[in-house]
Amino acid sequence: LNSIGPSTYDLLSTLSSPRIISEMTYDEVTQLLENYYPKQNDIIEQHKLLSRVQKPDESISEYVTTLKRQASSCKLTCSACKAPVSDLFLRAQFIRGIHDSTIREHLLQQKDLTSDLA
Template sequence: METILSPPLPFTFEEGMLDSSGRLCDNWEKWKKGFKIYFCACELEKKSASIQMNILLHVIGEQCREIIDQSTERINNLDGVFKKLDDHFKIKKNVTVERHKFFTRSQKENESIEQYVLDLKKLAQTCEFGILNEDLIKDRLVCGLHSSTIRERLLREDDLTLNKAMDICRAVIVSRVYSDNIKQEKDMICDISDQSKAAVKMMKLDRPGYRSGEHVRRCRR
């Protein structure tokens, strides 16, 4: 029994607009991922290549069909359709803009180290850093940290790698949390001690003969 699943909506975009931010390419990648999920869920791999392609062309929408029709090469399978559209949309991505977004991304207040690095990795995917990818993520982590204390700790480290930087960040944060807990416990003990002293003083004041200086006179006798 075949799975009944609604296909993704047609992929649409504003024609004639230069997408320097790369948003068009990102949207295309998301649509393509959604279609592949639909493709697998409906077991379309069991269909012939011709049926698969016609389903894709039907679902993808008129704008994309026009791009395919303009191709001078014969396209007769899914891979050919995706390659044509990949080339069309990805050419509009501005690598300089992508790198600017990466190098200006700093850790937000209350954002965890893990979430910050995860976002840096996502941004780096479109920056074409090549073999420098991990080193540049590590460098941006150091430069963009919200905590100057952690940054200074990382800068003292020789041969720093991304994994090593992450381990140090976690260790510093755990140590800081532990210190804060110790301080809170000490403050709590001090408060209890102050309250105890105040209670003892009140008990003394409530004893007979202690008020109005009578205890002083008795001591002098």
């Protein structure tokens, strides 16, 4: 509680009222904050990933980095086996969103293209 800052402390005081924060357990304080802040919407995060295309002034490595960062915030798992499928989505979106059609065509001709983009 000493390092959360005055604005977060004020928020917690309001959320916990009439209880006193210093008398609450760590789990109780954490639960207050989890209930207050909105939960991540996985569908929105997946939509952001699948909508992301390379910007005209963006290098391929910057584009890949942005895609990987976006994919890391998505829950992309197979509903049947629970295995991560984020690499498949990354590879597909990378190819779909790249501006250079020559590079895209070259990538599409690869039969064993891995999802290791960088």
